[in-house]
Amino acid sequence: MAQQFVSDNTAGVCPEAMEAFVRANDAGHELSYGEDSWTQKVCDRIRELFETDAEVFFVFNGTAANSLVLAALCQSYHSVICHDKAHVETDECGAPEFFSGGSKLLTAPGIDGKLTADDIEALATKRTDIHYPKPKAISLTQATEVGTVYSVEEVRAIATMAKRHGLSIHMDGARFANAVATLGVSPAEITWRAGVDVLVFGGTKNGLPVGEAVVFFNKALAEDFAYRVKQAGQLASKMRFISAPWLGLLNDGVWLKYATHANAMARRLYQRIKDLPGATPLFEPQANGVFIELPKAVRDGLRDRGWLFYTFIGEGGCRFMCSWDLLPETVDRLADDIEELCG
Numbered sequence: 001m002a003q004q005f006v007s008d009n010t011a012g013v014c015p016e017a018m019e020a021f022v023r024a025n026d027a028g029h030e031l032s033y034g035e036d037s038w039t040q041k042v043c044d045r046i047r048e049l050f051e052t053d054a055e056v057f058f059v060f061n062g063t064a065a066n067s068l069v070l071a072a073l074c075q076s077y078h079s080v081i082c083h084d085k086a087h088v089e090t091d092e093c094g095a096p097e098f099f100s101g102g103s104k105l106l107t108a109p110g111i112d113g114k115l116t117a118d119d120i121e122a123l124a125t126k127r128t129d130i131h132y133p134k135p136k137a138i139s140l141t142q143a144t145e146v147g148t149v150y151s152v153e154e155v156r157a158i159a160t161m162a163k164r165h166g167l168s169i170h171m172d173g174a175r176f177a178n179a180v181a182t183l184g185v186s187p188a189e190i191t192w193r194a195g196v197d198v199l200v201f202g203g204t205k206n207g208l209p210v211g212e213a214v215v216f217f218n219k220a221l222a223e224d225f226a227y228r229v230k231q232a233g234q235l236a237s238k239m240r241f242i243s244a245p246w247l248g249l250l251n252d253g254v255w256l257k258y259a260t261h262a263n264a265m266a267r268r269l270y271q272r273i274k275d276l277p278g279a280t281p282l283f284e285p286q287a288n289g290v291f292i293e294l295p296k297a298v299r300d301g302l303r304d305r306g307w308l309f310y311t312f313i314g315e316g317g318c319r320f321m322c323s324w325d326l327l328p329e330t331v332d333r334l335a336d337d338i339e340e341l342c343g
């Protein structure tokens, strides 16, 4: 299939990750269930990257990572504060509620896809009686579902509010690399130094074949997490094939190189189409997605020409996601088509 914009997981595996995968295979037998030397090495590399002694786990996908983390942060009678467009709310088939045994998600409709400290305060103090699920955690998506990015100051403000109300902070970083590339800060600065307790560090959309890393900065919260992973069917016996590809991404800043490229492709598309007649940009692209309203005739015309993209944001709102390997020529072809169709 030709390069597409429907999601950043339509792309394949980056060569660096593939090379590490093959090397792990060529190295012969290894211990299983994460006891292998590759997994140990990647955990150390992640601790180095974040400049702290975090506990690291690997699971197959983002839904498992997010929902198992939220289950670890909450009892069944607790609740999680998140944005109403959060993946945990809209795209995980109730897995956070399922794995936590019933923790309810409390949502707020913050602008630009972001929660604010005020939203959190309002939800955390709305009720304090026994009949309401007690707020216990906050889930932030970085970069957000609408291609924006929380600044360090915004996360810090949220963390201050979280502390005041005894809430821990989970960060869904399916596109963490894209956020870091935009912010230009160290991974530590936008996570634990800003008050984040647990990060789901997404690898799949960044160029891995499969697998997300769960990084507990607050190690007390990681107690028994390994058992949750196993019970959920998320413990890979040949874990080296999930972990080793991370070396390909983490060596020489490859993860940031690809995220920077994907972000640049989104900017390139945005610059070409934002002022076209009939086009209305919905959000300022700060990561690797462009969200823009296009007239129905343009959307239909694009589909007739074979372009795949989502339209789930409001009436006519199109989402164009840019992958790690997207070619500038692909962006230009899409932009040419949109321009022509907009007349």
Ligand SMILES: *Cc1c(COP(=O)(O)O)cnc(C)c1O
Pocket (backbone or CB within 6 Å): 061, 062, 063, 064, 087, 088, 141, 144, 145, 172, 174, 175, 204
């Ligand atoms: C892609 C994505 C995930 C992970 O989804 P899976 O399909 O379960 O791997 C999680 N959060 C966000 C915001 C995503 O975009």
